[in-house]
Amino acid sequence: MTTPQHHGVSRRSFLKLSGLTALSVGGMTFLTACGPAAQDSGSAATTSAATGTASAAGATLGDGKTLRVGMEAAYAPYNWQVSEESEYTIPIENVSGAYADGYDVQAAKVIAKALGMEPVAVKSDFGALIDALNNGQIDIVCAGMSVTDERKQSADFSDSYIDDDIVMVTKKGSKFASATTFADLKGASVMGQADTMYDDVIAQIPDVNHMTPGKTVPTVVESLSSGTSDVITYSMLSVPKLLESYPDFVELQMTDKFEGSVMPDNAAIAKGQDEVLKKINEAIATISDDERQQMWNECMDRQPA
Known part of the structure; x- marks a missing residue:
C-alpha cells in the first residue's frame, strides 16, 4: 500500500x-x-x-x-x-x-x-x-x-x-519511557520488523543500537517483553490493543516524528x-x-x- x-x-x-x-x-x-x-x-x-x-x-x-x-x-x-x-x-x-x-x-x-x-x-x-x-x-x-x-x-x-503511522513503544519504568525526542533515545536498542518500514525508519534515529529486525510482529513484541530490546516500532492504530494485552508497555510521546511513515x-x-x-x-x-x-x-x- x-x-x-x-x-x-x-x-x-x-x-x-x-x-x-x-x-x-x-x-x-x-x-x-x-x-x-x-x-x-x-x-x-x-x-x-x-x-x-x-x-x-x-x-x-x-x-x-x-x-x-x-x-x-x-x-x-x-x-x-x-x-x-x-x-x-x-x-x-x-x-x-x-x-x-x-x-x-x-x-x-x-x-x-x-x-x-x-x-x-x-x-x-x-x-x-x-x-x-x-x-x-x-x-x-x-x-x-x-x-x-x-x-x-x-x-x-x-x-x-x-x-496509520509508526510509533514507538517501551516498558514502563524504562529509562527511555520519558523520551520525547530522538536524542533522548541515545544508546537504546531498537527493533522493528524485517523488510518493512518499521525497520527502515529506525535509521532516522541517531546514536541507537539498530537491532537485527524480527521476522514477525510477535517476535518484535517478545523482544521488548523479554528485555532483549529497549524500544520497538509499532503500528499507531494497533497500539491501543497492544497496551491492553501488555499493561507494562507504554507508547513514547514523541515530538520528533518519522519521515515518510x-x-x-x-x-x-x-x-x-x-x-x-x-x-x-x-x-x-x-x-x-x-x-x-x-x-x-x-x-x-x-x-x-
Whole structure:
C-alpha cells in the first residue's frame, strides 16, 4: 500500500513485505502476513457491461443500484472473508455463500449509503483491482490501497478514510519511557520488523543500537517483553490493543516524528467522475477520528486468528 506521492513505499507494498494479517500470540491479536486470495476467487468477476461511468445525474456509479466493491477479502483487518452474514458484512458477489468484513467494508458501507446504493464485494487479486475498475468489473476499490503517482495515472482517489503511522513503544519504568525526542533515545536498542518500514525508519534515529529486525510482529513484541530490546516500532492504530494485552508497555510521546511513515487508505474509482468523487469524499468526511479508531478496534477484535 502506498503512502501519498511524496512517499516511496506503498502501504500495500509495505504490508505485503511485512506481510500484515492476523496472528494470535499469547492472547494478543497481531498483524502479520497477508495471505493470498482464496482459490475460488480468481480475478475480479466478469459482470455486466456497466462501466462505472457517471450517469447523467453526475453522481452515480455502475448501474446506480449495486455498488461493486473490489477487494482481496484476504487482508485482515482491512478486509477478509467469512461464511456467516452479520451486521458488519456484505455479500461477496463472486464467491458463493461468502461475505466480506473488515475496515474497508465498513468504509464502503458508508460510501454506498451516501450514493444510495447497496454494496457487494467482488473478490480479486490486489494487483488486478485497478484493471478491474477500468474494465467495468467493479465500481470502486476499497482494499487497503493508498494513492501513488503511478496509480493516479489510472484511477482517481478519494480522501483517506484512515491513516496509520509508526510509533514507538517501551516498558514502563524504562529509562527511555520519558523520551520525547530522538536524542533522548541515545544508546537504546531498537527493533522493528524485517523488510518493512518499521525497520527502515529506525535509521532516522541517531546514536541507537539498530537491532537485527524480527521476522514477525510477535517476535518484535517478545523482544521488548523479554528485555532483549529497549524500544520497538509499532503500528499507531494497533497500539491501543497492544497496551491492553501488555499493561507494562507504554507508547513514547514523541515530538520528533518519522519521515515518510504515514500510510493512508484511499478508495479508487475510474477517472473522470468528479461529482461521484465529491460525494465519496463528503461521505468519508462524516466519519470522525474517534469513529475511525473505534471501527479499527472492532475490526481488530473480529478479524480471523
